[in-house]
Amino acid sequence: MLKNGVRNTSRCLARASRYNAHHSLPTIRYFTSLTTSPRWGGNQTRSYVLTFAGIITVAGLYAGSRSRIYLDDSVDVNEEQRIDPDGGVSGAKGSKKSGESSKIDVREDLRVEGWRTDKANGKEKGYITMEEVARHDLAHDAWVVVEGKVFDVTEFHKYHPGGSQIIVANAGRDIFKPIHPPKTLENNLPPESFKGLVDPKAAANSLKAYEAEQQRVEQARNALPPVETMLGLDELQDAAESFLSPRVINYYGASSLDGYSTAENRTAFRKCRLIPRVMRDVTTVRPQTTIFGVPSALPIYISPASNALLGHPEGELNIVRGASKTGIVQGVSAAASFPLDEILQEKAKMDQETGTKMGMVYQVYLSRDRRKNVEQLKEVVDGGVQALILTVDSNVGDHRQSTEKLKGARGDAQPGVRMGPIANSDQWHDASQNWDDLKFIREYAPGLPIYLKGVSHIEDVRLAKKHGLAGCILSNHGGRQLDGARTGFDSLRSIYAQDPQLIKDLEIYIDGGCRRGHEVLQALAFGAKGVGLGRPFLYAQAAYGEKGVIRAVRIMEKEIATAMQLMGVTELSQIKPDMVECLQEIWK
Missing domain, CATH: 3.20.20.70 (Aldolase class I)
Structure with a gap:
């Protein structure tokens, strides 16, 4: 039974990899996020905006999870393949040991809380359900989903320059498109913060509703009076x-x-x-x-202000162009939506x-x-x-x-009562800063x-x-x-x-x-x-x-x-x- 469980989990991971490859999102960044929550019943989908400064990019997320899962298209995980005790994949098509590109390390991931194995309920083996994600929506227990990957941001939100509340307000949700510079999670979350993969069907439904919301926003923007x-x-x-x-x-x-x-x-x-x-x-x-x-x-x-991407897919790049063409100085926020090198490249252009x-x-x-x-x-x-x-x-x-x-408006009985305290941040805030730090x-x-x-x-x-x-x-x-x-x-x-x-x-x-x-x-x-x-x-x-x-x-x-x-x-x-x-x- 354990062997079958491992094999089925591996198959799920391979399918997830192919799903991500064939359903990759456009390279432009978006400013909204999508949530489909079973708490609301049926297929009701609500659109929420990702309102936190300093969290999550595709590169950072993928890098954060690579230490756990390695998939190679050249080796299909099929019925004849198995997981070797040392973590390698072996079978009819040959054997690859630990450290090679076809390694699938799922030993720890099999222990992730909330993974479902009941196909009768429409849940594939090895995936975390959105029902489980939705349970982790508290300040002391905060999960988010980003492009099919589930992350525990319980500690990270305490360190955030945009504030703890705005992250917790999005906990237990499917946040479809990252809005912050690469390496944000990679630099700030330990590998164990990656919890696993969410059901691709739920992710696909969220993406569909997400794209509909993007279309609504774009139509509304195009319907505005002329800027003049x-x-x-x-x-x-x-x-x-x-x-x-x-x-x-x-x-x-x-x-x-x-x-x-x-x-x-x-x-x-x-x-x-x-x-x-x-x-x-x-x-x-x-x-x-x-x-x-x-x-x-x-x-x-232009004063430094974070998360311009929340309002427009070009975010800070819009500001660079506008400031350049009008001859005024731009202050770039430490919590900008785009990495500094991209902003500097746009400036050079x-x-x-x-x-x-x-x-x-x-x-x-x-x-x-x-x-x-x-x-x-x-x-x-x-x-x-x-x-x-x-x-x-x-x-x-x-x-x-x-x-x-x-x-609180999202469903808590009393607004704010489930919010945890705001912690001093090792990452973004330093309560010990003083004049001597100028030397540094x-x-x-x-x-x-x-x-x-x-x-x-x-x-x-x-x-x-x-x-x-x-x-x-x-x-x-x-x-x-x-x-x-x-x-x-x-x-x-x-x-x-x-x-x-x-x-x-x-x-x-x-x-x-x-x-x-x-x-x-x-x-x-x-x-x-x-x-x-x-x-x-x-x-x-x-x-x-x-x-x-x-x-x-x-x-x-x-x-x-x-x-x-x-x-x-x-x-x-x-x-x-x-x-x-x-x-x-x-x-x-």
């Missing part, structure tokens, strides 16, 4: 949200806890009023400047096409495992990135309550200017100056980390009021909440070198791809130029603090 009719960044967001999945919308707009800081990012600018000068010749204005030491057409840049070298900076998170940072920094240096953005306000994980509620970064990225992102307190800006950093980005992480943290614009005004010379001595940028050209001028009046925008470009590319990115820049370009003329200035340096009046908070 978009007159504001909020309109681009509305266009994207008109067809994006609730889970994508939640991920892009998610805030920590009550969302106070996220809301304040927008309202902070509205507390200030502009005081224009008149009777000045403003026939020609020059909004050009330098951002992170790189020439820029405008005093704005655009540099050649436009004849101008675009500006690109890269975001760095310090990992407790510094070896991973060494590899990352080497790639950045070799790739010709012009500066590093060291994010320092994510030393521990976040607490995005809205994402937890989506988990400089050792492996010599000569690259470093900007601290996530600074709020004036003393930290002073310490940045003391340690010879190029500058700071005043930010509260879009309200996704510490709820109640002061906005970047409010921090700028406070620091300027206390020590205006400090802002002149360093390059100071802000991000968070800016949506209009005149708001950029408000920040520049208090000494900011430029303003970063993250979410607006995610929505723009989600709705219209590369054209959406270009349109977003053109909207800001027109608004900035018009605001300069109405303010009576022709150069950005002419904008002074006495041209902006800010209302005092009621408690002062």
Whole structure:
């Protein structure tokens, strides 16, 4: 009986290999995921968006499983073949021992919990059923399915830069297309995290529904009004949200806890009023400047923001193209959907096409495992990135309550009650990071200017100056980390009021909440070198791809130029603090 079981399992694995070979997915990346869950009964299929930053690619997954299963088309596993005690495959067609390409190592996999052997119930021997996968949907017991392979991500989700909740919200599901750079799982999951293969019939059903969802999204995108009719960044967001999945919308707009800081990012600018000068010749204005030491057409840049692929299959590549064609600087997220080398290749292609070298900076998170940072920094240096953005306000994980509620809406009796605690991350967060870590970064990225992102307190800006950093980005992480943290614009005004010379001595940028050209001028009046925008470009590319990115820049370009003329200035340096009046908070 054991012999037959092993032989049948081997046959199943061979069939699965051939199935994957003949049903390979297109090479383009997708931004949604599919789930077919028996909990809902019948054949009801629901589409969910893969809303986590840093998980899963085909290459990484396949590499992660190769240590377990080796299949060779030249040797068919048939009735006359058997598994030798040492793991080799032998039979009528010859014998191949352990270590050769036809090896099928299923000894451990036969012990995987949940493998079904009841053909009467329509389940092939050796496959994990979707019913079994669906049982593992908790923070302390999280499985996902990726292209027919089942992985245990219970530990991995605790380390995730996009937050633990968004991974757990997708646990127990069939996530059909990976959205993150190769080697994500390979570098972060031990071999034992691979649990086995899911029933190909279930995978095929999910793929069918997945493709139907992709068609729906594409049709909705094509039905949008012409991009030229978009007159504001909020309109681009509305266009994207008109067809994006609730889970994508939640991920892009998610805030920590009550969302106070996220809301304040927008309202902070509205507390200030502009005081224009008149009777000045403003026939020609020059909004050009330098951002992170790189020439820029405008005093704005694209802030690092993860998972652009959730909104559009071209993701960050759309942003590269749009930034290159409009002459602004792109900040690349450490949790980008595409690997850095692909992004750099696209940049090189655009540099050649436009004849101008675009500006690109890269975001760095310090990992407790510094070896991973060494590899990352080497790639950045070799790739010709012009500066590093060291994010320092994510030393521990976040607490995005809205994402937890989506988990509850999926079927839990009480929203969020089954969610486990957010753990400190060895992989993506380091609670021990301190100023001495700058030596490490400089050792492996010599000569690259470093900007601290996530600074709020004036003393930290002073310490940045003391340690010879190029500058700071005043930010509260879009309200996704510490709820109640002061906005970047409010921090700028406070620091300027206390020590205006400090802002002149360093390059100071802000991000968070800016949506209009005149708001950029408000920040520049208090000494900011430029303003970063993250979410607006995610929505723009989600709705219209590369054209959406270009349109977003053109909207800001027109608004900035018009605001300069109405303010009576022709150069950005002419904008002074006495041209902006800010209302005092009621408690002062």
